[in-house]
Amino acid sequence: MSVxxxxxxxxxxxxxxxxxxxxxxxxxxxxxGIAGAFVVGLLLGAARAYRIPVISQLAGIYVELIRNTPILxxxxxxxxxxxxxxxxxxxxxxxxxxxxLVLWGGAFNTENFRAGFEAVPKRYNEAALALGFGRxxxxxxxxxxxxxxxALPSSINTYISVFKNTALMTAISVEELTNVAKQSxxxxxxxxxxIAVLAVTYLTLVWTLSALIRLLERRLALPExx
Amino acid sequence: xxxxxxxxVAQPATTEVVRLEDVHxxxxxxxxxxxxxxxxxxxxxFVVIGPSGSGKSxxxxxxxxxxxxxxxxxxxxxxxxxxxxxxxSAIRQRIGIVFQQFNLFPHxxxxxxxxxxxxxxxxxxxxxxxxxxxELLGKVGLEEKAASFPHQLSGGQQQRVAIARALMxxxxxxLFDEVTSALDPELVGEVLVVMRDLAQSxxxxxxxxxxxxxxxxxxDRLVFMDEGRIVEEGKPADVLSNPREERTRQFLRRSLxxxxxxxxxxxxxxxx
Ligand SMILES: Nc1ncnc2c1ncn2[C@@H]1O[C@H](COP(=O)(O)OP(=O)(O)O)[C@@H](O)[C@H]1O
Ligand SMILES: [Mg+2]
Numbered sequence: 001m002s003v004x005x006x007x008x009x010x011x012x013x014x015x016x017x018x019x020x021x022x023x024x025x026x027x028x029x030x031x032x033g034i035a036g037a038f039v040v041g042l043l044l045g046a047a048r049a050y051r052i053p054v055i056s057q058l059a060g061i062y063v064e065l066i067r068n069t070p071i072l073x074x075x076x077x078x079x080x081x082x083x084x085x086x087x088x089x090x091x092x093x094x095x096x097x098x099x100x101l102v103l104w105g106g107a108f109n110t111e112n113f114r115a116g117f118e119a120v121p122k123r124y125n126e127a128a129l130a131l132g133f134g135r136x137x138x139x140x141x142x143x144x145x146x147x148x149x150x151a152l153p154s155s156i157n158t159y160i161s162v163f164k165n166t167a168l169m170t171a172i173s174v175e176e177l178t179n180v181a182k183q184s185x186x187x188x189x190x191x192x193x194x195i196a197v198l199a200v201t202y203l204t205l206v207w208t209l210s211a212l213i214r215l216l217e218r219r220l221a222l223p224e225x226x
Numbered sequence: 227x228x229x230x231x232x233x234x235v236a237q238p239a240t241t242e243v244v245r246l247e248d249v250h251x252x253x254x255x256x257x258x259x260x261x262x263x264x265x266x267x268x269x270x271x272f273v274v275i276g277p278s279g280s281g282k283s284x285x286x287x288x289x290x291x292x293x294x295x296x297x298x299x300x301x302x303x304x305x306x307x308x309x310x311x312x313x314x315s316a317i318r319q320r321i322g323i324v325f326q327q328f329n330l331f332p333h334x335x336x337x338x339x340x341x342x343x344x345x346x347x348x349x350x351x352x353x354x355x356x357x358x359x360x361e362l363l364g365k366v367g368l369e370e371k372a373a374s375f376p377h378q379l380s381g382g383q384q385q386r387v388a389i390a391r392a393l394m395x396x397x398x399x400x401l402f403d404e405v406t407s408a409l410d411p412e413l414v415g416e417v418l419v420v421m422r423d424l425a426q427s428x429x430x431x432x433x434x435x436x437x438x439x440x441x442x443x444x445x446d447r448l449v450f451m452d453e454g455r456i457v458e459e460g461k462p463a464d465v466l467s468n469p470r471e472e473r474t475r476q477f478l479r480r481s482l483x484x485x486x487x488x489x490x491x492x493x494x495x496x497x498x
Contacts, residue, residue, distance in 0.1 A: 131343035132319030224377035
């Protein structure tokens with residue numbers, strides 16, 4: 001009751017510009033993270049599935065490292081560990097956040113695409129070879145469109161996780177939505193107002209994103225699964 | 227009967243298209259092809275029969291370079307294709323194969339299945355490819371199914387699209403690996419009719435099949451394979467009616483009779 005009684009709508013309105021600014025950064029992080037995770041996952045997933053020497057093994061280690069450590073540790077490692085290790089470099093935290101999101105999403109997506117490519121029945125590749133396709137053309141025309149579609153549902157879940165992980169960048173002071181909301185809490189003790197903003201915004205965005213991607217998924221799915 | 231008909235067509239040109247010399251293929255300890263010699267002449271329908279596991283599929287896959295051989299040589303149109311450094315993709319473009327399981331690309335419409343290799347490998351413009359594909363789909367009685375996806379087609383229709391897809395590359399030789407074995411019995415005829423018409427148009431064909439009626443009526447030459455060897459070879463009617471070898475006799479006794487080809491037509495296949 002007291003929460004509702006003291007809930008100050010006008011405070012949210014007051015903070016609208018700061019919050020919008022934070023939301024913009026969240027979108028930027030998510031866009032870069034998802035695009036990067038797609039590219040990394042596609043390339044390394046293919047390297048894993050087709051056992052391209054060296055790259056495949058390195059990708060395997062990378063995937064294990066990322067999947068078996070907390071993402072917060074990865075963020076700190078990149079933010080503080082890497083500049084130390086490389087001595088001179090001090091990365092901007094926005095860059096660190098992007099790298100962390102791409103590395104995290106890329107690792108999960110590597111597995112998604114690996115599984116997708118491996119699930120393409122061999123007989124389709126053989127049919128292509130028999131028609132005179134070379135190995136690379138077979139990959140581009142057969143394995144990629146079929147395996148990519150098989151990988152779609154699981155990679156969509158990865159993209160949604162990448163989006164939600166942007167909130168963790170609060171830990172390295174990137175001015176994304178969660179962080180600006182937290183700053184407002186620290187400054188003005190308007191805890192409920194800001195938590196409400198965060199909950200409603202993330203829920204709406206993730207739902208919308210999911211709905212959009214599922215729509216895309218339905219359009220891209222193999223014809224027999226539409 | 228029918229064999230004389232197609233033999234007459236085969237008379238004028240008798241240049242050899244494929245020759246196998248002492249071909250050996252092993253999977254580990256499994257000696258799957260054990261010294262196979264055979265010659266297929268131009269415009270000939272060369273039928274291969276034999277029990278399951280005797281190496282028939284492997285034989286076709288070796289001719290198409292989908293499997294490497296351990297010993298022996300394979301010639302295609304006078305060129306040794308098993309030599310080191312042979313361009314497998316270029317050779318496979320000239321040899322069509324149709325599989326038991328159709329293997330149509332599931333993400334593409336029938337017409338795109340037919341045109342894909344021509345467009346991507348031969349760089350044929352899409353308009354020209356579509357035009358040619360429609361002709362071929364018409365030939366197999368499926369013009370109006372051009373826009374259907376494989377899963378929307380019956381097995382017999384899928385198999386006919388697969389034949390059109392192979393023909394699109396204008397092969398000099400067509401390999402058929404038990405192409406009716408995965409079909410419901412009532413769909414077998416429509417595929418066999420397409421193959422018969424193709425044979426009559428002068429295509430050189432190697433046909434692995436259990437359809438003895440087809441072998442007898444359309445085949446020019448027939449071999450019986452068992453345990454990786456050619457046990458018996460001759461005119462289809464001779465081998466099927468008067469097998470010399472006991473193993474052939476045993477095998478034939480177990481094989482079934484099917485409806486004569488004259489009773490079948492591909493008309494009903496298109497509008498199912
Ligand atoms: N890729 C493969 N790896 C191992 N063994 C195989 C492979 N393909 C076929 N074989 C074996 O080769 C033998 C002949 O198979 P196949 O050529 O398919 O016979 P058919 O087509 O006459 O039934 C079988 O014993 C089969 O198990
Ligand atoms: Mg077989």
